[in-house]
Amino acid sequence: MSKLSIMAYSVGTLLFLVSCSFAIFYGYKVLTHDPPPDKKTVETYHYHFVLVPEELDNEYWRLVEKGAEEAAKKFGVMLEYAGPKQANIDEHLKTIEMSAASKVDGIITQGLSDEQFTPLINKVIGNGIPVITIDTDAQASKRIAYIGTDNYYSGYLAGRALVADTLGNANVAIITGSFYATNQIQRVKGFQDAVKFEKRIRIITVQESGISRVKAAEKAYQILQDHPEVNAFYGTSALDGIGIAQVVEKSQMEDKVYIIGFDTLPETISYIRQGIIKATVVQQPYEMGYGAVKMMVSLMEGKKVSPIVHTKTEIMRIGDLPLPPTDRKQVSQ
Ligand code: BGC
16 A cells, blocks of 8 residues: 555544544434423513412412413413412422522512511512512512402401391301411401491301311311301301301201302302302402413513502302303293
């Protein structure tokens, strides 16, 4: 072999080896690294928000999520719905902390208790992530805005409904979601204020359900054992009225016991139709979710948002329900 051909041969081998190692290196990279993000998904959303509810699978919170999802779709937001499986303040706070650490664009959550939520919300805001409270406000915090029920007023409405719907001595037992959640405290306070000048109305006991329907039922059962004079119940969170109604129905006491609850979940509506729950306080969970995402988008766009948006609250009784299809009258054509 001539010198020239030896050189050409070695250069060829070198090039071959270099290209092999490139191929191996890049092949390896492709195999061991996350696939590149799907460009389409990245382009279809402008912001990433997290909605942190009190309890993930709670039917009431699923309605809030539905509204939030709808707005997210409309405004190009990637919305995460994350939080405790069952109501748990520590997990709730942890989810907020983790969302902030992962640098989302905005956090929507309840301000469940001032003591624990206010410092955390202030810290998150301090790190440049806006927080909007929903359902329950943390008024003392630096949250940007609140959207949801005026909880004191809603409790007051419940109290006035009980006054309007009953005659004679009403001995009331209150079952509340939590002794520590601000919205529940305000709903009890509003109710107490609404009945305080009515001599015929006495509040016998206030007990806690942990927002669990089963616990609300257990508490209602025990209350009827311990306080046989109780002839009215007020349930201050979405599943309390349902738990109470189960017990009252089982004990066939629906004609003797007045129940007022909260929210319009399908079971509540069905108990109203059956005449077991007499009234309920209507909240707007879907609108809260929708409105919160919309407000957060406005913030992202540098627009001003109003610091308090109270969604509509009213009392619903059997007469306010549309007739079920089976009771509708066929009219002649
Ligand atoms: C309240 C929520 C609560 C839910 C529990 C609703 O009435 O507004 O704060 O998490 O009940 O079922």
